[in-house]
Amino acid sequence: MAQVVVVTSGKGGVGKTTSSAAFATGLAQAGKKTVVIDFDVGLRNLDLIMGVERRVVFDIVNVISGEAKLNQALIRDKRVDTLSILPASQTRDKDALTKEGVATIIEELSKDFDFILCDSPAGIEKGAMLALYFADQAVVVTNPEVSSVRDSDRILGVLQSKSKRAEEKKDPVKEHLLVTRYDPARVERGEMLKLEDVQDILRIPLLGVIPESESVLKASNTGNPVILDGESQAGQAYKDAVARFLGEDRPMRFIEAEKRGFFSRLFGGRAA
Amino acid sequence: MSSPASEARLEPFRLRGANFNLLVLRLLDPRVEVIVPALADQFRRAPGFLRNAPIVLGLDDLDPVAAPDFNDLTAQLRAVQIAPIGTTGGGPELRAAAQAAGLPPLRAAGGETPQPIAQPAPVPIPEPLPPSGWQPTLVVDQAVRAGQRIWAQGGDLVVRGTVNPGAEVIADGNVHVYGTLRGRAIAGGADNLNARIFALNFEPELVSIAGYYAVRDGLGDAPLGRPVQVCLIGESMRFDRLG
């Protein structure tokens, strides 16, 4: 049976899609058959981050409404052959997604894949509810700021009461905290919440800390998930997080502010 | 600092304590454009009073067929930092109009018609019991998260985890939090002036006992970040360090 993993946050713009793309790619690189589904109907952009936007013919709404077969809509990644993408629709609205339709898709994908990643839209409306409903595990993406932590807290409450596992009184959804856009220098200046403060409120196991990094924007503009950029700190941090997700023990990196040496001060170097 | 929930004689509304641990704003006039300026006026004279407090709209004095525009009223009240959370009294039509604007009918303790309180993000709690008699303590084992509200009707509430910012724990009896209290804690719902709030780590957004309350900015020299007991001495709230 495949594991269904939702990448969620409540708040928008915190790095869900970036993390979904990185995780899907990382899991596939580890040899796991992985499919990543974009649930952000109307605002799709996972296909852009994954660099497959020019290969989209059919999308999840077409599949649910019977206009296309599931394997017609799946796009095989060209870099990692165990990875597929199921794009969202650009033109439909969220009402086109139905619980039954999503259930059928997930059931069918379960036969062929090890991991089904669900990239959730922001908010707690229908699209977000459907993205998390079938989850076995949740990666809760949180930025080190008060409003993002509050929204993540809210989503955790929803996972614990409104998911299929909760409704059927099964074992709860396994929760993982992924802190993204972490800027140790700004944390040190008191402009952002400390990692401990975030953990103190949310109280779920920490899967990883992804530093704020310019390489993320560069990666998304070229359609290459940042995890493929082994030079960048964000890419390395995502690699660590995926390894931990698969059970490996790795120390947290990039959570202390860098002591800037003479040369980097002189040339104003920045973290890659 | 605490504020007695009583006497405001200025038309066209009346403020009055109720058997919730909440204030009731009795509407005497259905016109939003009359109510809101009058309120704003009153509030200018009592700065800080009621700021961000939850409030229940009392519908008994309204004409049953002339419902106010509840959507507009809610928005305008929020703009002056009053947070309406539901209604009490009034006929079915008024209640329905309010409900449609997101204001569910609430049941005053000791009131006539029991109506369940809306649960925004339900945490499993036992069936609400009728208000007669004392009920067993409700024990919650997990954290209470933003957007969740837990109500121990007719008894005490024990929370073993934290109560996070944006969460609300309510008991007609005492509230015990064996974690950090960062959200709202409301004790002594049914006019129980002897109710207390206990928290192992005291960092609340709001505490209230029998309708008297203090918001974060009104906690004065309460020992924040410590184990604390909150009780009422006469009309003022007292914060004592525990242990």
Ligand SMILES: Nc1ncnc2c1ncn2[C@@H]1O[C@H](COP(=O)(O)OP(=O)(O)O)[C@@H](O)[C@H]1O
């Ligand atoms: N670690 C990071 N460092 C810098 N920018 C980031 C990082 N993670 C995400 N971003 C940027 O934040 C924005 C929102 O990211 P996205 O993944 O689309 O968020 P969401 O899916 O939660 O709305 C994008 O512009 C993205 O490039």
Ligand SMILES: [Mg+2]
């Ligand atoms: Mg997104």
